[in-house]
Amino acid sequence: MAFPDLHSFMALLEARGELLRISTPVSSDLEITQIADRMVKGAGPALLFENVRLMDGSPSAFPVVIGLMGTRERTALSLGVGDLDELAVRVRALIDIKGSGGLRGLLSNLPKLGDAAHLLPKRVSRAAVQEVVWTGDEVDLTKLPILKCWPLDGGPFVTLPLVITKDPETGERNMGMYRMQVMGKNTTGMHWQRHKTGTKHLEKAKKLGQRLEVAVALGGDPALIYAATAPLPPIPGLDEFALAGYLRGQRYPVIKGVTVDLEVPANAEFILEGYVDPAEEWVMEGPFGDHTGFYTLPDLYPRFHVTAVTMRRGAVYPATIVGRPPMEDAYLIEASERLFLPAAQLILPEISDYHMPPVGVAHNLVVVSIKKAFPGHAYKVANGLLGLGQMMFAKVIVVVDDDITVNDMSAVWQRVAQLVEPGRDSLVSRGPIDALDHSSRTWSYGGKLILDATRKLPEELGSALSSREQQGDQARHTQLGEKDNISAVQLNRELPTFEGVKDQLQTPDGYWYVSLTKTRPHQTAALAAAFAADPAAAGVRHLLITDDQTDVHDAGDVWWTILNNIDPERDVSVQGDLLVWDGTPKLPEEGFVRVWPPKINMKAEVVRRVEALWHLYPLPEHLRDA
Incomplete structure (x- = not known):
């Protein structure tokens, strides 16, 4: 299913009761995040904030929409399928091209080849996204309701950008979703990690001694927003526009940028055009409350210079938030x-x-x-x-x-x-x-x-x-014997207490969750050895030691912390019959030379402020106490 633009998808969601308009004034500084976080964790609707205050407290000319794909059902709807499992069915049919069976076998491929024809984008001469154009001194990113998502963030971040570049040698196009911290009226950071295609394009531009042109789209068909996040295989001719075209069953409309030689989505809400100069010193970016649920600490990244901002009349600023799972x-x-x-x-x-x-x-x-x-x-x-x-x-x-x-x-x-x-x-x-x-x-x-x-x-x-x-x-x-698991009777046994243990829980299926207040190097190793030797370890197969901020009665919280905080080579060990997972923060004295980042938490004052206004939002009944 092809959506002409983001507005058509929003209209469909609103008709289905899956999008709520909020007219109560709300700040782009943390407040939208707090509201949206509660919505996504409660499987609530997408939100259209119609009365947004900018970082300086002034009113925004643009509304903010967030959480468009905040449930499994809305994500499937955005990609034109009834259920996400249908995506595998469609791709399986496409790649199952038959080369045998004579003429009849070849003819059976025609419908599949017709689907593949949708992969090529379609160039158009006029586009809604270029109805309004800012250039020169008109360019001012602070006029956009760009969110500051979490308290320790280094500033406002563009969180749903579709970043478009071209290989300077081959001309192959790439689109990726890389967060962008606003550094000034016309500059941002560009979070191109070392494995990303954008980084490779920048390295080639540096060798050629030239700037790398960049265009950043905000909005468009939801299929394109998804495509920018997809881990595409390196197949010539297959790019994110092609994937979006296949998903929507229709070639994707593109138009040449105003100040850059790049094709941009014609149906986007905004386009930021500009360049990254590889000869320029990189800028310190971050911290940022990331999708891991921890802050990514400051580091050096390229600087993006914005030479033009184009937009449609009546544009809506699309955003997402990341943080402790589950998120969009x-x-x-x-x-x-x-x-x-x-x-x-x-x-x-x-x-x-x-x-x-x-x-x-x-x-x-x-x-x-x-x-x-x-x-x-x-x-x-x-x-x-x-x-x-x-x-x-x-x-x-x-x-x-x-x-x-x-x-x-x-x-x-x-x-x-x-x-x-x-x-x-x-x-x-x-x-x-x-x-x-x-x-x-x-x-x-x-x-x-x-x-x-x-x-x-x-x-x-x-x-x-x-x-x-x-x-x-x-x-x-x-x-599949259960003789090694912990019985209900065993669960009532008294558990040992050791220095620093804040709380602990044994589960019937053989796990021992422990939260530890860590105060010295190698404390976890000593604790693991003591636990393994204790009679209470009988029947336990996995000992999971976490920090003292983790709720051992919430298995999801335990596993999220453990999986974030381990390097398996260093932190997963065998102690007798136990596999020990050390999910505590690592200290410099233990050989960890980097800074250990904090978990993401919202400011208490923001939580209280949102809570005080919660009754004013037109929420469904089941979310009023969420």
Whole structure:
């Protein structure tokens, strides 16, 4: 389904009761974030703020819309499908091109080739996004209601930008979503991480001794907004406009920029045109409350100079927020899961399904189910995934049999406790890590963990790494025995107390959650050894030690903290029958040379201010107490 522009999608949502207009005055400085955060965590509607105050307190000429794809259902609707699983069906049909069967076989491909024809964008001569043009001294980004999202952010950030560049040598186009901190009236930071295509384009421009032209679109068909986040494979001719064209079933309309030689989406709300000069010194950007739920600390990034701002009349400023999961980006990640599942199965056909749950904030955790056929099959698949595009950033990969539903995390972790023997079925390696990962041994490079939670074949049992008799081990895996798990009776036993332990909980499926007030180096290692030796560890398979801000009674909070705070090579160890996960902040005395960032929390005064006005917002009944 093709939406002519963002307004048509908003109109559809409003008609379905999925978009609310809020006329109560609200500030772009933290308040919109607090309201939107409560909405997305309550599976609430998208919000159109019609009365926005800018950072200086003056009224904005532009409304703000946020949370457009803040539920699984709205994300599916934005991409023209009834359910996100339909994306895999469509792609599977497209890539299943038959080359045999004579004339009849070839003719069967015609409908698929017709879909592929939608991949090319369509150049137009006039566009709504160029109805109003600011150039020269007229350019003033402070007139846009750009949000300051979290208290420690370095300033306002453009959070939903579609950043367009061209390879200076090949002319191939790229579009990515890279946050942009406003540095002045006509400059921003450009958060191009080292693995991103924008960085590669800038490096080529530097070698050629030229500036890199950049255009940033805000808004457009939701399919294009999604496409800018999609991890596209490096296939010539396949870019984000092509993906959006395929998803919408219609070629995407583009127009040449006013001051740059780049094609931009004709149906966007705003376009920021300009350049990045590779010869210029980089600017300090951040901090930023990131999608990990932690702050990304300040670092040097290129500076973007804005030479023109074009917009449609009656433009709406689109935004999103990221932070502690679940957030809107979780549904965009799920869309990518579904869209690229057939491609992964084309390379690794034994994959039944895979899932990147919100607690793993994309790269920190991947669960994959397989049709297991031989010893070591789980490792073959996990290592294969680590070689596929952006899947190289995966930190923890859990492999299960295909009788497990990969997005049922309770079932997944139960199977891990049942079938993963620490040391034998846990494998640590190294590789590239997401540049936003704060816990890795060095920036963008660190440890990885593979957990083989499949039923073991005879060849996989009784190795030198095993601490059990092969006969008992075989029975346990054959029956998925629960004899090693903690019984309800055992849960009532008294747990040991050690220095610094704030709270702890043992679960029936073999996990021990501990929150620790860490006061000295190597405190966690000593604690883990003491816990492992205690009789209370009987039947426990995983000891998860977190910081004292973590609620051990909330499994999601525990796993989110653990997965963010571990470098598996350094922080996951075997203690007897226990696999110990050290999810505490690391100290300089422990060899951690970078600064450990804080978790994202909103200012109490902002929470109180929003709470005082909550009754004025026209919210559905079930969200009034959210």
